[in-house]
Amino acid sequence: MDINDVWKHAQSYILSEINSEVVYNTYLKDAFPVSYEDTVFTIGVALPTRKNMIEIRYKKIIESAISRITAEPVSVRVIISNGKDIIQNENSPSGEPAVTQNTQHEKDDRVTLNSANLNPRYTFENFVVGNSNSYAFAAAENVVNFPAQNNNPLFLYGKSGLGKTHLMQAIGNEVLKRNPDMCVLYVTSEQFMNDMVNCLKEKKMEVFRQRYRDVDMLLVDDVQFIEGRDGTQEEFFHTFNDLHMKNKQIVLTSDRKPKDLITLEERLRTRFEWGLAIDVVLPDYETRVAILRKKAESLNINLKNEVYEYIAERINSNVRELEGALSKMIAYAGISHKEIDIDLAEFALASIIPDEIKITPQGIIEHVCDFYRVKPEEVKGPSRVKELVTPRHVAMYLCKKLTDMNFVTIAKVFGNRDRTSVMHAVDRIMKNIQTDDDLKSEIEFITKDLNA
Ligand code: ADP
Ligand code: MG
Numbered sequence: 001m002d003i004n005d006v007w008k009h010a011q012s013y014i015l016s017e018i019n020s021e022v023v024y025n026t027y028l029k030d031a032f033p034v035s036y037e038d039t040v041f042t043i044g045v046a047l048p049t050r051k052n053m054i055e056i057r058y059k060k061i062i063e064s065a066i067s068r069i070t071a072e073p074v075s076v077r078v079i080i081s082n083g084k085d086i087i088q089n090e091n092s093p094s095g096e097p098a099v100t101q102n103t104q105h106e107k108d109d110r111v112t113l114n115s116a117n118l119n120p121r122y123t124f125e126n127f128v129v130g131n132s133n134s135y136a137f138a139a140a141e142n143v144v145n146f147p148a149q150n151n152n153p154l155f156l157y158g159k160s161g162l163g164k165t166h167l168m169q170a171i172g173n174e175v176l177k178r179n180p181d182m183c184v185l186y187v188t189s190e191q192f193m194n195d196m197v198n199c200l201k202e203k204k205m206e207v208f209r210q211r212y213r214d215v216d217m218l219l220v221d222d223v224q225f226i227e228g229r230d231g232t233q234e235e236f237f238h239t240f241n242d243l244h245m246k247n248k249q250i251v252l253t254s255d256r257k258p259k260d261l262i263t264l265e266e267r268l269r270t271r272f273e274w275g276l277a278i279d280v281v282l283p284d285y286e287t288r289v290a291i292l293r294k295k296a297e298s299l300n301i302n303l304k305n306e307v308y309e310y311i312a313e314r315i316n317s318n319v320r321e322l323e324g325a326l327s328k329m330i331a332y333a334g335i336s337h338k339e340i341d342i343d344l345a346e347f348a349l350a351s352i353i354p355d356e357i358k359i360t361p362q363g364i365i366e367h368v369c370d371f372y373r374v375k376p377e378e379v380k381g382p383s384r385v386k387e388l389v390t391p392r393h394v395a396m397y398l399c400k401k402l403t404d405m406n407f408v409t410i411a412k413v414f415g416n417r418d419r420t421s422v423m424h425a426v427d428r429i430m431k432n433i434q435t436d437d438d439l440k441s442e443i444e445f446i447t448k449d450l451n452a
Helices: 003-018 021-028 048-070 084-091 101-114 134-145 164-178 189-201 205-213 230-245 266-272 285-298 305-314 319-336 342-349 361-372 376-380 386-402 407-413 419-435 437-451
Strands: 032-037 040-045 075-080 154-157 184-188 217-221 249-254 276-279
Touching: 003 021, 003 032, 003 040, 003 048, 021 048, 040 048, 048 075, 048 319, 134 154, 134 164, 134 276, 154 164, 164 184, 164 217, 164 249, 184 189, 189 205, 189 217, 189 230, 205 230, 217 230, 230 249, 230 266, 285 305, 285 319, 285 407, 305 319, 305 342, 319 342, 361 376, 361 386, 361 407, 361 437, 376 386, 386 407, 386 419, 386 437, 407 419, 419 437
Parallel strands: 040 075, 154 249, 154 276, 184 217, 217 249
Antiparallel strands: 032 040
């Protein structure tokens, strides 16, 4: 990520945190980014008084603003610099970029980070594997271990925010880690298209072809974008053929499976189906909890399990939203100096959770208990009296049916029971509703009530 971009985004957050334009303009407006290395973000200011003030009062806010953008813990260092070189060079007639020692270093850094255009954060290590995504993960690993052997192209498809880009870039990062001499290139299909248009305009198609065809591995993200764009499809078709013929691995992502890219030329669609197409699906509840925990830990934050569970239960459509919810909570906690607990989570999530009704195990237990006129503690408790067993079994059955939680997790909600007791309960209810019409309509009534 470009440090100027990071700083630009951080600034608006800092301003809103400080909530005073006067203060901001006095101390922070003229601060500028100098470098970003090993989680240390260095900013420069012209006067020692400003440096002191920032260090004493605003460092934490700046750190939290930058962390939100870079998604990693960051410490801020403030140096005194008039930034003269930078400013003068930028305005110099030749338009040459500034070359101070720091920026030169950072420039080199950026080249190595970006030579393949990959985000170093997207690694296999940072990808949480659970039941729902283990197949996609294995396929990605397979491509690293046996490039261009079995699955060429590897085609990852699925809705937005589920980890396609992450997995795709993780392949690239891992390949480069194992063999830095490999030439890997990541682009979005939009970048591919823009690059092509520019090269056409400047009559540099040779350069373009060399760029995309002299690689060992080409990763093209969001190929659905080239649907209906004939020129781009034509060029992409030849790029694909050339690489495939040379036994170079191609990885593609899309929001739909190849067959559903309706306005894509048939010959490209067929090629996309040559290898392995994998549906990247929403991580299940347990994986969502694990993703949140991993993410928080990477920010050096440890929350109670119940907080992770609370968020994972409610945000169940998209991993990006899940991460957003966590950042929002951390930001709220920072501003209000409160500990992150369920109350704070509830408050922070209020603005994110869609209005549609979310069915949670707690909600199910409450509705079931209301209906059978028993208490939730009793239903979750050990007693086996008949008045409690039916509601307990019904509630377990509905948890299995209406949420995406597995037996182990449901068993935990019901007073840390054994998983098999939930399996038996679900089994029994499924059998009984075949013959017991009363039970069947009771369950229908409760389900309707839950969705009301
Ligand atoms: P997509 O490309 O499918 O729209 P992304 O790859 O951009 O989704 O993922 C969105 C965010 O969710 C990214 O920050 C990514 O790191 C994170 N993410 C998705 N799946 C996982 C996972 N299994 N483990 C950890 N992070 C994940
Ligand atoms: Mg993506």
